[in-house]
Amino acid sequence: MTASDSGQVRARVEFAMFPDLPPRLFPPPVVERLRRVAEIDLGDPLTEFRSLGAQARLREADVLLTGWGSPRLDSAALVHAAGLKAVVHAAGTVKGHLGPEVFARGVPVSSAADANAVPVAEYTLAMILLAGKGVPGLAREYRAARADLRLPRRDLTIGNYRRTVGLLGASKIGRRVLALLRPFDFRVLLCDPYVDAATAGDLGATLVGLPELFATADVVSLHAPATEETRGLVSAGLLASMADGATLINTARGSLVDEDALIKELRTGRISAVLDVTEPEIPAAGSPLWELPNVVLTPHVAGALGNELHRLGESAADEVLRVLTGRSLRHPVDPAVLAITA
Known part of the structure; x- marks a missing residue:
């Protein structure tokens, strides 16, 4: 949580992905939807969780919105994210960037695999x-x-x-x-x-x-x-x-x-x-x-490209809004079947 200029405490969504990815995932109308419910900064996504600055941002995060290029959220990083309500992934599989500790702690995880x-x-x-x-x-x-x-x-x-x-x-x-x-x-x-x-x-x-x-x-x-x-x-x-x-x-x-x-x-x-x-x-x-x-x-083009990335961003934004308004995730990742799914 962060305090706004008016002193009101607002939710904080931190992005963790390649630096050039947020504007390609989230068109302006989607960005405005997110800004109505949370503090966000699309221009400076996290690309590592080891520095003091990154760890400070994790401590403020209510939702971690991840994408391609996200660093791995393991036990060392998770210790700095005590207030984390959910991890929302704006892509398919979460296997590469989420350690089992996330699920063991009971943090809800969503994916845009659908x-x-x-x-x-x-x-x-x-x-x-x-x-x-x-x-x-x-x-x-x-x-x-x-x-x-x-x-x-x-x-x-x-x-x-x-x-x-x-x-x-x-x-x-x-x-x-x-x-x-x-x-x-x-x-x-x-x-x-x-x-x-x-x-x-x-x-x-x-x-x-x-x-x-x-x-x-x-x-x-x-x-x-x-x-x-x-x-x-x-x-x-x-x-x-x-x-x-x-x-x-x-x-x-x-x-x-x-x-x-x-x-x-x-x-x-x-x-x-x-x-x-x-x-x-x-x-x-x-x-x-x-x-x-x-x-x-073909060069791995079957998945989302170009304006199709907006579908991923919209799906992830919907999940963030659900978390911050107290609703359950629409696309939760079930750790019980993660080993046999993509």
Whole structure:
């Protein structure tokens, strides 16, 4: 809490993120909403918690509003934040910047993962439709041929009518993708060890095992979290089982895929891939992924970019307002399931 010029005690919201991020997350109308209920300073977000100045600001904070680039809130920093009512994260996962001590102390935590799921699901839907239509390959052929490719084509493997789409993971993003797929004439499969057949049916999908998902789907889209259990989950055997002409889409994390095995399959030309994430995040300069004609490689753009950041900021601001007006969080992070979520 801080005292205003009038002597009235007001709540204090401290920002912890990259210095250039606040104005990109919070448009002026959202900033004004926050200023009506709290003291804020968008121009000087915290980038460390070790200095005396940063620790003094933590002592005054009622809410810590974090984003990409936030320092880690561990026990050493938390000792200076005795009055902290909540941590509100204006992005997806909180694993990288919150220690278990935050949850052990009972500090409520919110995430904008639901808001960030929207553009990722939209990107995924777009890539599923384009892959089914054969657009990436046709675009390359058209540029090379500079001729009419429409009339001679009699390839019945191209098109989205009754195509089989398989999703690995019923995460927040996976569920949004499932909802977006409903209007289309797809057969949708889902593999998730934490979902039963009835729930899968409610989501518009048929629950299957991992081998069936890869062997059956024309497009496999990955939406599982990056954990030690999922590292290399998409193995050489699963990739080899994919049908000729199938496409793998990865908007989750590169660690889910055995990249060497993927490159081996891609080199045969049997399958294609749409990769928004890799491991390492930027492939090595000599990686075949840069040159293979059956790979669409994008620089981790599926998540919120440009004006989509406003959706994250608005979601986080709503949560701050809920905390400061005595209401419960709309998007709380459950520490009990944090280990198996993104």
